[in-house]
Amino acid sequence: MLATVRLNSEMEEILNSLTQRFHKKKSDVIREALRFYADELNKNQKTRMQKAMAKTAKSDFKEYKILEETVDDGL
Numbered sequence: 001m002l003a004t005v006r007l008n009s010e011m012e013e014i015l016n017s018l019t020q021r022f023h024k025k026k027s028d029v030i031r032e033a034l035r036f037y038a039d040e041l042n043k044n045q046k047t048r049m050q051k052a053m054a055k056t057a058k059s060d061f062k063e064y065k066i067l068e069e070t071v072d073d074g075l
Contacts, residue, residue: 015030
């Protein structure tokens with residue numbers, strides 16, 4: 001796939017700097033940046049999901065304890 005990207009002068013300088021620093025083509029730097037960005041989004045999503053599951057498990061455990069106490073009281 002061929003894609004065209006418009007960059008402002010600041011982003012162009014950053015891209016040029018990276019290509020020189022790592023001796024890579026602009027397209028390679030852009031591909032790696034996209035891959036890195038996608039990986040970071042996936043990591044962040046996974047972390048948010050793990051936190052949500054932990055919060056849910058904690059809440060569920062509290063509800064379980066309340067139910068267990070009610071059953072133990074003979075109600």
